[in-house]
Amino acid sequence: MNLPQRGPIPPARTNSARSILAAAEALFAERGYNAVPVSAIAARAGVSKANVFHHFKTKDRLYLAVLRRACGASTQVWRERMAGDGAFGERIRHAARAHLLHLLEQEDVSRLILREVVENGPRRGPELAEQVFDEDFAGLVQVIREGQHHGELRREADPAVVAALLLGADVFFFLARSVLIHMKTATFAVDPERYSALLMDYLLSGLAPNGADGLDAKSDR
DSSP states (O other): OOOOOOSOOOOOOSHHHHHHHHHHHHHHHHHOSTTOOHHHHHHHHTSOHHHHHHHHSSHHHHHHHHHHHHHHHHHHHHHHHHOSSSOHHHHHHHHHHHHHHHHHHTHHHHHHHHHHHHHHHHHHHHHHIIIIIHHHHHHHHHHHHHHHHTTSSOTTSOHHHHHHHHHHHHHHHHHHHHHHTTSTTOGGGGOHHHHHHHHHHHHHHHHSOTTOOSSSSOOOO
8 A cells, every 4th residue: 555645634524525434434444445446435425536536635545534534433432421520530431431332333444443553554653643543642641631630540650651551451352352252261351341340440540649549439340
């Protein structure tokens, strides 16, 4: 796959552009980048090839826009669950559970994102970081900083490392669940919500400020 052109990718502001993005996302997730011609995307979206290139210039730029849209949907799950004035511990527990369920429900798109990181990350790292992942990861880091600012998480903890732990634990579950459910000791694998609840109990207890005993009420799971 050729490297995409540098520069910001404009958001999809028209119905036509949004239809193209939705069609491309479905086809890339089903078949992979190389197996999807632009003509197939245009046909699925009900537009011409010229219209596709009018909005996204190249197939590579369209592909990056698809990845960014998928990551943005995942990040929106965090934003929605973290909004409001409830206790930080409860909000982040709900957000973490919703994020894991989102990965599992959007399996094809989740695999598309992870495949891109694994297969092309070493070669396309700067583009992927700048145009797809950085802004969304920064949003999760900000969530952790919020907890630190309000004294609910240890201030000395590196918020980026905590964000990586949260995402990494969900990605591991997503990738390994088909094997984990057959392992006698991995009883958590049959219940994603229980897994998320236990994970957050352990993580938040470890990140509690000195002298505190975790955040809010622990899960009963």
